[in-house]
Amino acid sequence: MRQRNTKALASVIVTGIAAVALTACGSSSSSGSSPGVTSTSITFGTHQPLTGPAAPGYSEIAPASQAYFNYVNAQGGVFGRKIHLIIKDDAYNPTNTVNVVHQEVLQNKVFGIYEGLGTPTHTKVVGFLNASKIPDVFVASGCPCWDNGTAQPYTYGWQPNYTIEGKILGQYIKQHFAGQKVGVLYQDDDFGQGGLAGIGDEVPAADIVSKQPYQPGVTTLAPQITAIKSSGAKVMVSFTVPIYTAIGQLTSFTLGYKPQLVVANVGIDPTTVGALLKTISKGKASGTALIEGAITDGYLPSNTDTSNPWIQLFMKVHAQYDPSAPFDGNVVYGMANAYALVQALVAAGKNLTRQGLVNAINKFGSSWMGPGLVPFRYSTSVHGGYGGVEMGQVKNGKIVLFGGPLTTDPSASSAITPYTGTQPAPPSNGIPTN
Amino acid sequence: MRRSALLRQSTLVRSLGLVVVCGLVLLVLSENITDYRNTQLAEGAYFFAVLAGLTLLAGLSGQISLGQGALMAVGAYTVALLVGNEQWSLVPALAAAVVVTLIVGIPVGAVASRLRGPYLAGATLAFAVGLPALADKFPSLFGGENGLTINPPTPPSWLGSSFSLERWEAWICCAGALIVLFALYNLIHSGVGRSMRAVRDDEIAASLCGLRVGRTRAVAFIISAGCAGLGGGLLAEVNQLAQPGAFPLQLSLFLLAGVVLGGLGSLAGAVWGAALLVFLPNWTNDLSGSFSLSGNVSHNLPLAIYGVALIGAMVVWPTGIQGGIRTLTALIRARLSARRRLRVGAAPEPSGPPSSVPPSADGSG
Numbered sequence: 112m113r114q115r116n117t118k119a120l121a122s123v124i125v126t127g128i129a130a131v132a133l134t135a136c137g138s139s140s141s142s143g144s145s146p147g148v149t150s151t152s153i154t155f156g157t158h159q160p161l162t163g164p165a166a167p168g169y170s171e172i173a174p175a176s177q178a179y180f181n182y183v184n185a186q187g188g189v190f191g192r193k194i195h196l197i198i199k200d201d202a203y204n205p206t207n208t209v210n211v212v213h214q215e216v217l218q219n220k221v222f223g224i225y226e227g228l229g230t231p232t233h234t235k236v237v238g239f240l241n242a243s244k245i246p247d248v249f250v251a252s253g254c255p256c257w258d259n260g261t262a263q264p265y266t267y268g269w270q271p272n273y274t275i276e277g278k279i280l281g282q283y284i285k286q287h288f289a290g291q292k293v294g295v296l297y298q299d300d301d302f303g304q305g306g307l308a309g310i311g312d313e314v315p316a317a318d319i320v321s322k323q324p325y326q327p328g329v330t331t332l333a334p335q336i337t338a339i340k341s342s343g344a345k346v347m348v349s350f351t352v353p354i355y356t357a358i359g360q361l362t363s364f365t366l367g368y369k370p371q372l373v374v375a376n377v378g379i380d381p382t383t384v385g386a387l388l389k390t391i392s393k394g395k396a397s398g399t400a401l402i403e404g405a406i407t408d409g410y411l412p413s414n415t416d417t418s419n420p421w422i423q424l425f426m427k428v429h430a431q432y433d434p435s436a437p438f439d440g441n442v443v444y445g446m447a448n449a450y451a452l453v454q455a456l457v458a459a460g461k462n463l464t465r466q467g468l469v470n471a472i473n474k475f476g477s478s479w480m481g482p483g484l485v486p487f488r489y490s491t492s493v494h495g496g497y498g499g500v501e502m503g504q505v506k507n508g509k510i511v512l513f514g515g516p517l518t519t520d521p522s523a524s525s526a527i528t529p530y531t532g533t534q535p536a537p538p539s540n541g542i543p544t545n
Numbered sequence: 546m547r548r549s550a551l552l553r554q555s556t557l558v559r560s561l562g563l564v565v566v567c568g569l570v571l572l573v574l575s576e577n578i579t580d581y582r583n584t585q586l587a588e589g590a591y592f593f594a595v596l597a598g599l600t601l602l603a604g605l606s607g608q609i610s611l612g613q614g615a616l617m618a619v620g621a622y623t624v625a626l627l628v629g630n631e632q633w634s635l636v637p638a639l640a641a642a643v644v645v646t647l648i649v650g651i652p653v654g655a656v657a658s659r660l661r662g663p664y665l666a667g668a669t670l671a672f673a674v675g676l677p678a679l680a681d682k683f684p685s686l687f688g689g690e691n692g693l694t695i696n697p698p699t700p701p702s703w704l705g706s707s708f709s710l711e712r713w714e715a716w717i718c719c720a721g722a723l724i725v726l727f728a729l730y731n732l733i734h735s736g737v738g739r740s741m742r743a744v745r746d747d748e749i750a751a752s753l754c755g756l757r758v759g760r761t762r763a764v765a766f767i768i769s770a771g772c773a774g775l776g777g778g779l780l781a782e783v784n785q786l787a788q789p790g791a792f793p794l795q796l797s798l799f800l801l802a803g804v805v806l807g808g809l810g811s812l813a814g815a816v817w818g819a820a821l822l823v824f825l826p827n828w829t830n831d832l833s834g835s836f837s838l839s840g841n842v843s844h845n846l847p848l849a850i851y852g853v854a855l856i857g858a859m860v861v862w863p864t865g866i867q868g869g870i871r872t873l874t875a876l877i878r879a880r881l882s883a884r885r886r887l888r889v890g891a892a893p894e895p896s897g898p899p900s901s902v903p904p905s906a907d908g909s910g
Contacts, residue, residue, distance in 0.1 A: 161844035162844055162845055162847075162848065166844065170844055199830070200830065200844065200847070203790060204790050204791055204793060205692070205784070205786050205788045205790055205791050206780065206784050206786070206791040209783075209784040209785070209786065210584070210588070210784075213581060213584050213711075214581055214827075217579065217580045217581035217584070217711070218579065218581035230691065231690055231691050231692065231788055231790055232790075234691060234694060235692075235694060235784065235785065235786045235788070238694065238696070238697070238785065239697070239785075242697075298690070299681055299684065299689050299690045300689060300690035300691045301691055324681070326678065326681045326690055326789065327690065327790070328789075328790065328793070435841075
């Protein structure tokens with residue numbers, strides 16, 4: 112009996128392994144020296160939270176980028192190459208991120224990783240991508256950690272980093288709510304900590320009376336909001352992703368706490384937060400009343416600013432290629448980021464190589480004009496993304512920017528200066544020529 | 546005949562033979578597959594280590610644990626801290642991961658000895674939910690929500706410069722899996738394994754026979770914890786990370802699903818379960834990607850397909866894949882021997898047990 116079972120076990124293991132080996136034969140291989148590029152196509156891969164706690168809102172970003180690529184492809188692509196984007200779900204779990212990025216690089220043979228979303232997720236593949244010399248462009252996160260061209264020559268941030276954003280928000284608080292007690296609710300990772308550092312650069316330490324971290328994945332913010340309320344804070348700064356902005360505001364409402372709310376750009380898109388407020392409160396909170404008046408910032412034109420020619424362009428692309436998603440800040444984000452990638456591909460020229468793309472961003476990136484309100488901080492050593500933001504406020508459920516764009520860099524000593532350049536109109540066919 | 550007599554007598558010899566055969570097969574396999582398939586092989590190997598421990602616990606000892614994901618986190622953090630901060634080399638770090646997880650398993654095992662069925666599942670559920678949050682409580686040590694990142698292992702130079710990192714990782718994980726296979730195979734076929742089955746089948750009868758029910762249960766839990774610790778340590782090494790978000794409750798649930806689907810109580814079932822955990826998410830993603838659906842549907846479709854596959858498999862094979870295979874092989878054998886009997890005349894089979902023996906779901910496979 113035992114012997115037979117041993118045989119059975121061995122045979123099962125062998126068949127199992129044979130099955131693995133058989134499926135292994137299906138892997139694709141590409142010819143030529145630079146993977147992911149042919150004369151007619153270029154393939155990027157990305158990892159996105161299509162499900163899980165970060166999915167609401169953020170799951171719209173990569174499909175919006177894809178919509179813009181489809182728009183470009185329909186007009187012939189870049190130098191005759193159609194841009195393909197392989198989108199894989201990592202559910203905001205870094206083990207999955209590592210897995211899908213390996214799959215895209217080793218099996219799908221992508222040219223580069225584009226717009227990988229999330230700080231705790233993407234930090235786990237930066238080492239692999241740089242060691243393999245694979246372009247890791249325009250990460251969808253404002254972590255200051257992407258900005259290190261010396262140690263990570265292939266990784267590029269895109270949005271303003273959270274410290275820059277925190278500094279500019281902090282300066283506004285210092286100027287307009289001087290001497291008032293400030294409480295900070297922040298996600299306990301590089302996003303929240305970076306933002307908190309930026310606030311601390313500007314707001315006097317004595318005024319910050321409560322700093323409350325939360326972990327993504329928790330289902331309540333009652334302890335944090337209660338602590339901020341009991342500290343007597345009149346201003347609550349919130350470095351939160353949309354779902355926790357919503358949970359935080361519902362909790363404040365339940366507790367009868369009405370501070371002046373200040374929310375980082377990533378956490379305030381009114382369409383997303385409004386929908387979450389309604390879902391979480393089971394329909395009791397409708398609309399965006401709970402975030403009305405919140406102070407925030409932006410580095411792209413607001414999605415509701417329909418007089419802006421960039422928004423008009425993106426609405427056109429959205430209507431044609433991505434109509435099932437609502438036209439909100441996430442869609443604008445995805446398309447603006449995609450526009451920057453096309454700028455990089457144009458700059459890299461006809462003979463596209465991985466190193467060529469990186470060189471082009473280093474050399475030309477800081478001069479690109481586009482949907483952004485301020486220029487990029489790109490050079491060989493600086494890989495930071497947009498160098499500033501404009502202050503904004505939620506009015507009638509829409510983000511209204513005011514005061515003009517401000518720029519700075521992440522170091523505590525550097526000053527915040529107004530940006531005086533003007534935003535150009537998009538090219539008539541909507542495709543950058545740089 | 547003498548060789549088979551030796552095989553029959555010595556579990557040790559049989560298990561060594563099994564490990565050598567499996568090791569050779571894995572070696573040949575890893576030489577002939579792409580780098581990405583090697584990362585999948587590594588993933589399958591560390592899942593096998595965890596599932597083998599869980600199958601011992603659930604199949605042999607009859608205890609349900611939802612805490613294996615958290616125990617994996619203990620192993621992963623141990624390796625990440627020792628390799629990343631203390632510059633330990635990999636083997637002692639993995640050994641330490643097993644030891645630390647065994648130690649963490651002792652108090653939980655003590656609880657496990659007093660609880661059964663859904664109550665143990667509930668207690669370990671709390672463990673799975675609570676433990677990863679510790680990383681956020683001590684951010685300076687555990688890196689908070691960002692977790693810890695470690696450098697990838699370097700393949701030794703004697704393997705040649707073209708030897709890929711992915712294959713080296715697969716080798717490391719397969720070595721770990723083979724150690725678990727060897728250890729558990731011997732354990733299952735030892736007195737301890739028999740005690741566990743006795744306790745599972747009838748607690749009162751077992752204690753009347755002089756078995757210490759509580760201690761047997763606790764030992765089963767602690768051993769399964771050690772396996773989870775090794776699996777978690779290997780996960781940390783392959784993915785170069787230890788982070789709270791990598792060990793959500795879903796991981797524990799997927800592990801339990803994997804072990805049930807593979808076939809409870811058998812090491813071969815753990816192999817199937819590990820293969821499912823590796824391939825099923827990819828298949829469901831590809832399948833849902835092949836339909837053109839709106840984002841809201843297609844993003845969540847893989848999970849739905851996963852659930853339907855689970856339900857379907859449990860309806861078709863209530864004893865898991867390994868149970869299904871046993872039923873099938875028994876059927877085929879019955880057919881074959883019936884035919885042979887027809888041909889030879891009504892002579893009985895010269896050797897081997899009668900083929901009408903029903904497939905057993907106990908731990909002897």
